[in-house]
Amino acid sequence: MADIARPAALEGPQGPRPRKRFSRTNIIVYGTLIVVALYYLLPLYVMVVTSLKGMPEIRMGNIFAPPVEITFEPWVKAWSQACTGLNCDGLSRGFWNSVRITVPSVIVSIAIASVNGYALANWRFRGADVFFTILIFGAFIPYQVMLYPIVIMLREIGLYGSLWGLVIVHSIFGMPILTLLFRNYFTSLPQELFKAARVDGAGFWQIYFQIMLPMSLPIFVVAMILQVTGIWNDFLFGVIYTKPDLYPMTVQLNNIVNSVQGVKEYNVNMAATLLTGLVPLVIYFVSGKLFVRGIAAGAVKG
Amino acid sequence: MAASRPRSLLRNLNAKIAAIPMILTALVVFTGGTIWTVAYSFTKSGLLPRWQFVGLDQYERLWDSRRWLVSIENLFIYGACMLVFSFVIGFVLAALMDQKIRFENTFRTIILYPFALSFIVTGLVWQWLLNPDLGIQSVVRGMGWESFTFDPLYNAQIAIYGVLIAGLWQGTGLIMVLMLAGLRGIDQDIWKAARVDGIPTWKTYVFIIIPMMRPIFITTLVLVASSIVKVYDLIVAQTGGGPGIATEMPAKYVYDYMFGGQNLGQGFAASTMMLLAVLIVVIPWAMLEFGGRKRG
Structure with a gap:
């Protein structure tokens, strides 16, 4: 009662002191962040602007100037006419190759890794930890050491140079991080659920499909984001384990841009580069915090 | 039984x-x-792997090769600068973002977006921006400063720093996000206590917060270091190893000898050296991490 009776004025102001809007600290903080943000945006801006200009305008003006005359021709050309060697059917081929590579790779790698994580979290068998430790160690081993043995293995099973060979490679190299991700997630689920299902007589696959899977949609989305961007951006495996007519978009982009013959058409090249970066960028902007969670999950808990 | x-x-x-x-x-x-x-890597493998033991011959040839020595030197320069700058910049940015600012999501989204892009895209963009006839140099000259020179990729002495600019642009956002996660994990009471004791903010960061974030620093360090050793696509897209051999890297050496030069033995020896380099970083960390866990 006494508390209510006492006039508030005697207590002094409550809560944190209101910050002045233009304090010196604020100016430094926001100033720095804005400058940094502009620096980070600059390359993207340059690419967008240049890809909308015609070649004469690029030769005359500077790359930071907005286009005087907007043209979408470079985009059309990059998509359907740009040349790699003798092929002049544009980047669309690389795009569809990347789709054909990414979709099965993402599905297979996540299917394997989620079952791995589930087995490691709930059905521990002897030796499981040893394999898991080797797997995590494998994430740090430079790929270069394993490149050639994998060539031999794929050749032995007749998949070297084929789409499915590359799918296997992506599944192998995605396994350490994804398995870790799923194992940590399944371990964090309440064990009672699993035990109750066991008591009710559910088996390994039944529990996985009917209980674990429906409960872990968020982590599947995180894994998908991780894998789609990772596999889409891959260059090294694409170049080694596929044939030229199956080259993913990144490889084809590099071949288009860094080919020595002919005049450099910067507008077409930048449009092509933007097209290649579009898929991961869209995923990044749409997924927002989940993307951050994906990369942090791998790093912080690793 | x-x-x-x-x-x-x-x-x-x-x-x-x-x-x-x-x-x-x-x-x-x-x-x-x-x-x-x-x-x-101890055999004479050329076009095909061949089990003909030659001892350390491949390694002698490797360390006699000028290109390999340049690659190693580049890896050290790039790696050291990348670690120092990306950690300093990443941490400072994270600290700024942690000041309860507005538009935090917008800033984070902008600073992290290059991380979603491939090294190929990154390399190409910075190849253009650093191109003296097209990019920054030509723009500054166009504004009237005729003698302005900024062409790192065309100067063998400093070309590797041109690659570094691109690498930092792509990778600093990741460090920032991880550091920010670490900062958010710090108990707010620590800040209150420091403020009550009248410790200046920067001192709180350097002497209290950073030591507390040691685990996340170490994990990030191992992660970034092991990815630096693998740098390949960035070089291929941005410089192709040039001018001359000024920006060659070990990973490119391996690829070129294994799949281009038909000299498998050299590729195996070079990749074994890369493995060794990574193990030197990873094993002490793993012993620290797993040894500590067992004790605790």
Whole structure:
């Protein structure tokens, strides 16, 4: 009662002191962040602007100037006419190759890794930890050491140079991080659920499909984001384990841009580069915090 | 007791069947593949792997090769600068973002977006921006400063720093996000206590917060360091190793000798050296991490 009776004025102001809007600290903080943000945006801006200009305008003006005359021709050309060697059917081929590579790779790698994580979290068998430790160690081993043995293995099973060979490679190299991700997630689920299902007589696959899977949609989305961007951006495996007519978009982009013959058409090249970066960028902007969670999950808990 | 052995093998049979891909990957690809490459680095393999033991010949040739020495030097310059700058910049940015600012999501989204892009895209963009006839130099000259020179990629002495600019642009956002996660994990009471004691903010960061974030620093360090060793696509897209051999990297050496030069032995030896470099970073960390866990 006494508390209510006492006039508030005697207590002094409550809560944190209101910050002045233009304090010196604020100016430094926001100033720095804005400058940094502009620096980070600059390359993207340059690419967008240049890809909308015609070649004469690029030769005359500077790359930071907005286009005087907007043209979408470079985009059309990059998509359907740009040349790699003798092929002049544009980047669309690389795009569809990347789709054909990414979709099965993402599905297979996540299917394997989620079952791995589930087995490691709930059905521990002897030796499981040893394999898991080797797997995590494998994430740090430079790929270069394993490149050639994998060539031999794929050749032995007749998949070297084929789409499915590359799918296997992506599944192998995605396994350490994804398995870790799923194992940590399944371990964090309440064990009672699993035990109750066991008591009710559910088996390994039944529990996985009917209980674990429906409960872990968020982590599947995180894994998908991780894998789609990772596999889409891959260059090294694409170049080694596929044939030229199956080259993913990144490889084809590099071949288009860094080919020595002919005049450099910067507008077409930048449009092509933007097209290649579009898929991961869209995923990044749409997924927002989940993307951050994906990369942090791998790093912080690793 | 005789029956218990097959039964223990059959126990958890489904889990074991499900783990077959993992077991194969761990044993055959990761362990077997690594041992295979290390073993064949002591052979005379050329176009095809050939089991003809030649001792350390490949390694002698490797360390006599000027290109390899340049690659190693570049890796050290790039790696050291990348670690120092990305950690300093990443941490400062994270600290700024942690000041309860507005538009935090917008800033974070902008600073992290290059991380979603491939090294190929990154390399190409910065190849253009650093191109003296097209990019920053030409723009500054166009504004009237005729003698302005900024062409790192065309000057063999500093070309590797041109690659560094691109690498930092792509990778600093990741460090910032991880550091920010670390800062958010710090108990707010620590800040209150420091403020009550009248410790200046920067001192709180340097002497209290950063030591508290040691685990996340170490994990990030190992992660970034092991990815630096693998740098390949960035070089291919941005400079192709040029001018001359000024921006060659070990990973490119391996690829070129294994798949371009038809000199497998050199590729195996070079990749074994890369493995060694990574192990020097990873093993102390793993002992620290796992040794500590066992004690605790």
